Amino acid sequence: xxxxxxxxxxxxxxxxxxxxxxxxxxxxxxxxxxxxxxxxxxxxxxxxxxxxxxxxxxxxxxxxxxxxxxxxxxxxxxxxxxxxxxxxxxxxxxxxxxxxxxxxxxxxxxxxxxxxxxxxxxxxxxxxxxxxxxxxxxxxxxxxxxxxxxxxxxxxxxxxxxxxxxxxxxxxxxxxxxxxxxxxxxxxxxxxxxxxxxxxxxxxxxxxxxxxxxxxxxxxxxxxxxxxxxxxxxxxxxxxxxxxxxxxxxxxxxxxxxxxxxxxxxxxxxxxxxxxxxxxxxxxxxxxxxxxxxxxxxxxxxxxxxxxxxxxxxxxxxxxxxxxxxxxxxxxxxxxxxxxxxxxxxxxxxxxxxxxxxxx
Ligand SMILES: Nc1ncnc2c1ncn2[C@@H]1O[C@H](COP(=O)(O)OP(=O)(O)OP(=O)(O)O)[C@@H](O)[C@H]1O
Ligand SMILES: [Mg+2]
Numbered sequence: 001x002x003x004x005x006x007x008x009x010x011x012x013x014x015x016x017x018x019x020x021x022x023x024x025x026x027x028x029x030x031x032x033x034x035x036x037x038x039x040x041x042x043x044x045x046x047x048x049x050x051x052x053x054x055x056x057x058x059x060x061x062x063x064x065x066x067x068x069x070x071x072x073x074x075x076x077x078x079x080x081x082x083x084x085x086x087x088x089x090x091x092x093x094x095x096x097x098x099x100x101x102x103x104x105x106x107x108x109x110x111x112x113x114x115x116x117x118x119x120x121x122x123x124x125x126x127x128x129x130x131x132x133x134x135x136x137x138x139x140x141x142x143x144x145x146x147x148x149x150x151x152x153x154x155x156x157x158x159x160x161x162x163x164x165x166x167x168x169x170x171x172x173x174x175x176x177x178x179x180x181x182x183x184x185x186x187x188x189x190x191x192x193x194x195x196x197x198x199x200x201x202x203x204x205x206x207x208x209x210x211x212x213x214x215x216x217x218x219x220x221x222x223x224x225x226x227x228x229x230x231x232x233x234x235x236x237x238x239x240x241x242x243x244x245x246x247x248x249x250x251x252x253x254x255x256x257x258x259x260x261x262x263x264x265x266x267x268x269x270x271x272x273x274x275x276x277x278x279x280x281x282x283x284x285x286x287x288x289x290x291x292x293x294x295x296x297x298x299x300x301x302x303x304x305x306x307x308x309x310x311x312x313x314x315x316x317x318x319x320x321x322x323x324x325x326x327x328x329x330x331x332x333x334x335x336x337x338x339x340x341x342x343x344x345x346x347x348x349x350x351x352x353x354x355x356x357x358x359x360x
Contacts, residue, residue, distance in 0.1 A: 010353030205301030
């Protein structure tokens with residue numbers, strides 16, 4: 001009866017909206033116990049939106065996990081000789097300047113050995129057995145300091161600072177979604193062909209950028225950010241209709257009689273974005289020898305009319321938005337569940353951040 005519940009707030013400080021989701025462990029079960037969202041006011045004063053979120057959210061916890069993204073964050077997948085974790089850290093500290101385009105004394109570095117072995121040739125030839133894949137992440141100290149200062153200004157201390165792309169993967173894991181495995185195809189004699197591993201692409205279309213993380217056996221094997229997002233669509237609508245940005249934003253979201261015009265305005269943006277996505281997925285398939293058949297879309301940007309269809313057509317793969325709440329229990333007495341459902345697909349990063357409650 002007096003069992004202590006463990007809770008963590010995942011705080012996604014986006015460029016347009018701040019989202020916070022609290023997950024508590026009730027026994028082994030993760031339960032959504034809080035949620036709030038606030039738009040960043042014009043002028044980009046994020047602190048105000050963060051304060052708003054904590055006022056509205058009535059969270060139990062003070063533990064915050066947040067994330068960084070953008071050009072100050074660099075992620076690399078590196079083939080290294082097999083070695084122990086502490087040796088790996090040592091080796092990467094020495095070699096990192098080969099992979100990181102910043103002065104090393106300006107960045108925080110982290111690395112992790114991946115389970116998936118490196119492949120060099122398309123047939124897997126060429127990878128030596130004693131090599132491992134290592135994920136290297138570097139983030140400019142300046143961005144981390146700004147982040148910590150922003151939170152401390154609200155009386156909060158981040159316990160972990162993650163990267164958006166990896167939060168997507170943690171949310172996917174939390175929800176226990178199917179979508180991977182091995183594709184068994186048969187040849188003309190009905191005999192099974194060699195199994196091909198299936199990957200799954202998680203793609204979050206935000207306001208300022210689009211984040212891709214391709215998973216293979218539940219583990220990241222490729223990630224990338226594309227500098228195209230909802231803001232570009234809004235600007236295209238503003239130009240076509242000859243209106244101010246704030247008005248274009250409202251027209252884009254309204255989905256009313258102006259929808260066909262909105263669709264025509266944003267078509268070139270969606271074309272650029274989806275051709276970059278297609279290039280990335282083709283690259284990862286060739287490079288990793290996997291098949292990416294399914295795309296799970298999230299972020300506010302995918303709510304734009306026609307966005308999902310564009311992704312399907314440009315990539316030749318099946319795509320859908322995913323609702324992370326489907327597989328999760330929600331403490332409905334503690335929040336406005338209608339609002340939660342409305343924004344579900346843009347809460348993936350926040351949920352992925354809060355999912356760390358299971359391991360903290
Ligand atoms: N109903 C809608 N129709 C079209 N676009 C929408 C809709 N609702 C929100 N958006 C767009 O979604 C974007 C905001 O989504 P999201 O909250 O995922 O971004 P963010 O996390 O703040 O941005 P970023 O990740 O780039 O920093 C905005 O561009 C907004 O215009
Ligand atoms: Mg975002």
